[in-house]
Amino acid sequence: MIQLLLLPAALLIALVFGIPLIRYCWLSVHANSVVTGLVAIPNHGANWLRLFNDERFWQDSAQTARFAFVSVSLELLLALAIALLLDQRWRGRGVVRAITLLPWALPTTVMALGWRWIFNTPYGPIEQLAVLFRLPPLNILSNPDITWLATVVGDVWKTTPFVALILLAGLQTIPNDLYEAFYLEGGNPRAAFFKVTLPLLQPYLLLGLLFRLAQAFGVFDLIQVMTGGGPASSTESLALYAYLNAMRFLDFGYSATVMIGSFLLLVFICLFSWLVIYQTRHLRGVFK
Amino acid sequence: MIRTRKLWITALLLWSLAPLLWQVYTSFCSNESLLHTLTDHQSRWTLENYRQVLTANPPFWRYLLNSALVGITSTGLTLLIAIPAAYSLVKVPRNVARGAKLFLLGAALFPYVLLFLALLELARNLNLGNNLLALSFPYTALSMPLAVLLLSSAFRDLPSELEEAARVEGLGLWQRLRWVLIPLIAPATASTAILVFLFSWNEYPIALTWISSADLLTLPVAIARIAGSSVYSIPYGAYAAATVLGALPLLLLVIIFQRQIVSGLTQGAIKG
């Protein structure tokens, strides 16, 4: 009887997560595009063959991975600092905490548009600062080598508060007695951070890492509004490529293939990161 | 120590606020003054950008209203389904619950943007396109994993004697839920509700593909749509005014509920 209460939730999740994944698998072995008149015809793995030979897919994969790793690492570092700061007791903490949360609460597209203006050449504030320091124009949003860094800034600004919240949660689970005991044994704050805080925070760091890695790997809103994938596709993410394939090129079979391909890559990357973390922890244990 | 902390706090505030303040500043500037740095005071400040955004067709507050509607219905629906589910997750055998939680965690981690194509097909087949209320259906489903995780950890934290006592008193399942358990998890419910509301308010790819009628756009899509730049001028002042107006409701929300947001994540997110 009580299990019945799970039913609506389970049904909804199956409908919205399960059916699409099955549908994508099916679509990925069919040609379903504008050329077939939007009708599905089996094409015996031609989509997958195309995926392996598609330079754009692999370039986007590399770009997405670069974006995800750089922004998630920065977010974890920054979030750790912010969480440590917010975990202490000081006057006005509540207000600062609310302000810190604000970037995370805003719709991504709102600030993506804002960043476009901030990085605008030549009228945006960054360029005007550059003029002030007599630097040449930076052309941040039109230089394929650096535009992705601007998207990283946008992502870090927006999602660091979220990671900070998770880490703050972790910090608050560490009992104060542990620190007191550590100090009694003659430890200093620095050592306390590395010997007590970090090890106990590890599951939270791992959770933040996985959560953000998965989200950053699916980055879409920010890129679509801020750069549209440009300049010269240098910021195009896998999700945007899949979107373009479906909505602009009207190639649903291939779009589904790209999506499963990106999903598999993501699973691979998550497993890989987890293994690396697990291994290093293991090694550290050996050397101790 | 105190000095460095103050420094850090200032840096943090600057980092969080500077981009927003720049938008606020831009929104009050006339377009000419944005393009030519040397403009006299008279022609610098203007409310024209706000007037333009608020008198556009449809006016900007329409999008705020749409987003609020979707947010409220999705939040209500999510709680309605997630609370019973979370409760029963505490009652089912331990190994089933663990499996279900792992599954839910996987779903919560899933980059949902990859679902848009299939969801678009779903919308076409079920005729759900261009319908604000229908948007709450995918939103509810997408928020479900996290909501169930958060709420079930709140249920588990309740001492089991409480429910036992209520049962002895002769209260049925619904009465126990209604009069004993749900009031007790109210804080967790509040923070879950805020998270779901924020998600629905901010969601972009699905709203982008499910809504094509201009009157029904939600805020994120409407903002993205005005992003396409014009051939003849750079209406950044109007953009900025739109971003400021779009940010205001959330600013209020965060200021009012920041305690709930923080405690919600600190209490349940990870233990679940």
Added chain:
Amino acid sequence: MNRRTGWGLALFLVLTSLAVLTSWALSLRPIRINVLMPASFADQTTELVRKFNADHTGKINLRVTRGPLETEAVSDLAISSLLLGKSPFDALLIDVTWLPKYAAAGWLAPLDPWIDQQAIDSLAPGAQLGNSYKDQIYRWPLVADMGLLYWRTDLMKEPPKTPQELLEISQRIQQEGRVPYGYVWQGRQYEGLSCVFLEVLDGFGGKWLTPGTDIVGLNSPASQKAASWLRKLISSGVSPKAVINYAENETLQLFKSGDAALMRNWPYAWGEVQKTNSPIKGKVGVTTMVAAPGHKSTATLGSWGFSILKGSSNPDAAAEVIAFLTSTYAQKQLFLKNSYTPTKAELFNDPELLAKSTILPILAEALQSTEQRPQTPLYAQISDVLQRQLSSILTGKSNVNTAMDRAQRNTEQILLAAGET
């Protein structure tokens, strides 16, 4: 039981009479036609729309949905509304390159019931192109658009005719120190670059895609010459390095400020350089793109036209709307107010228009030599491939041969993948 039947009967009666009443009211209400246009077109047709609605009070109510400003965003909006099933639009204003895609997807209604041979013959030659797919007419042009070469009459006597001349004239003027740059064009990785390349490619006698076949000509000698020439424009300093990030707007800005001797742009730029605040007002001539000796000079066709959606419940009313918006009267208004190039042949000889604008004969001539971008539903993909490789050539990331070979290979792959199905 009896009472319930009575209630049921009453309810039934009320509902039926309501239905009858509404359908009666609906039949009295004017037919509503909703047309999606990019923002600039929507803004500039408001007066025409008002006039149409005044003329058709009680019969047809025309509503224009003001789409986004960016071309691609308009297409995204139209496509997502079409994919959703019930599109709120009756007609769309579409770009020439979208037509094969939309038609192949089965979204457009053939216009044959409303368009006869006489109407087609009344169009200027270039405007007749790009309206049909597989011999069915699906689109009726609102405005003609083609790539033009703008030149400064105060800096040279005659505009360059060949690529070599263009280089020489530019370099001479630059050496004399009269302008910092010779020639500005659209070099950013986007659709404009494909348009630029098509003109140069044709000028060297090449073909991007032979119509009706899958024969790709991107690694042909002509194509390599074309790409090398574009690269040389930048490396020799004739074009500023920054053109690799230029779209129409940036190009126009630089040319309008008087810093360049030549510019490739669309007809709208004419109105801009002739504005009273323009420092080069009255010093600009217009011609078509350069071509190597022995080859024809061409202009990339880029035009907007109306299509009726298959899902429209009032195609006849929609056709009436389109007929009005593309009528001689409307085109005259649009040309005089917004310098939209007309599509009707007779207007190019209209004394009133000729008196207002000296550029009309040149536009008519350019319309004679327009060239279309490949007409395939896969155009967006193959254009993207080309832009990618051209951009890597212009930025110096890869050399011409490798990049054009890769463009050729990738294009063939796309066509092959589609052909196998």
